[in-house]
Amino acid sequence: KQEVTQIPAALSVPEGENLVLNCSFTDSAIYNLQWFRQDPGKGLTSLLLIQSSQREQTSGRLNASLDKSSGRSTLYIAASQPGDSATYLCAVGADKLIFGTGTRLQVFP
Amino acid sequence: EAQVTQNPRYLITVTGKKLTVTCSQNMNHEYMSWYRQDPGLGLRQIYYSMNVEVTDKGDVPEGYKVSRKEKRNFPLILESPSPNQTSLYFCASSFLPLGTEAFFGQGTRLTVV
Numbered sequence: 001k002q003e004v005t006q007i008p009a010a011l012s013v014p015e016g017e018n019l020v021l022n023c024s025f026t027d028s029a030i031y032n033l034q035w036f037r038q039d040p041g042k043g044l045t046s047l048l049l050i051q052s053s054q055r056e057q058t059s060g061r062l063n064a065s066l067d068k069s070s071g072r073s074t075l076y077i078a079a080s081q082p083g084d085s086a087t088y089l090c091a092v093g094a095d096k097l098i099f100g101t102g103t104r105l106q107v108f109p
Numbered sequence: 110e111a112q113v114t115q116n117p118r119y120l121i122t123v124t125g126k127k128l129t130v131t132c133s134q135n136m137n138h139e140y141m142s143w144y145r146q147d148p149g150l151g152l153r154q155i156y157y158s159m160n161v162e163v164t165d166k167g168d169v170p171e172g173y174k175v176s177r178k179e180k181r182n183f184p185l186i187l188e189s190p191s192p193n194q195t196s197l198y199f200c201a202s203s204f205l206p207l208g209t210e211a212f213f214g215q216g217t218r219l220t221v222v
């Protein structure tokens with residue numbers, strides 16, 4: 001059974017720091033891996049989608065990597081800003097999306 | 110604008126009173142699904158649909174029903190809600206085959222008292 005783990009569960013950093021959020025999964029038979037952002041009281045916003053054949057995707061200050069063989073993905077956030085404060089969720093896609101429990105990020109000025 | 114729309118956003122109801130949460134998408138997606146999000150448990154899939162009139166159970170289907178009479182709509186029905194169904198619910202959609210980007214609604218916060 002696929003299990004997805006995110007470390008750390010919470011992170012508080014000063015503005016300007018470069019961050020790495022981690023996601024690990026137990027079964028490498030996946031179609032893709034998707035990173036989402038969730039703001040309090042709001043829905044999930046898709047940040048990056050990495051297909052199983054890809055190694056990384058970039059969007060602005062965000063870079064996500066995927067290593068299927070080791071069951072790991074990282075989300076790199078460059079030059080963090082207070083507006084980046086949110087919960088970040090990773091989800092692996094197979095016959096359905098399976099989510100980790102998220103990393104709650106706070107970036108303070 | 111491409112979006113998944115859920116209604117209502119917030120709902121407080123009493124045990125046993127039937128309710129429906131609506132979900133509509135405007136992207137012509139074949140695949141739609143419902144998730145519930147609970148503290149410490151993350152998001153878990155309730156039901157999913159591969160296309161019109163094709164639905165199947167996810168990981169936590171007990172106490173829920175769904176229907177897919179039109180491609181764009183995928184309502185979640187609670188015939189007799191109970192307090193353990195108090196949760197944050199999300200509808201999602203994507204194209205098939207699986208592996209394409211999933212889009213989520215804004216969520217419905219349901220409280221059953």
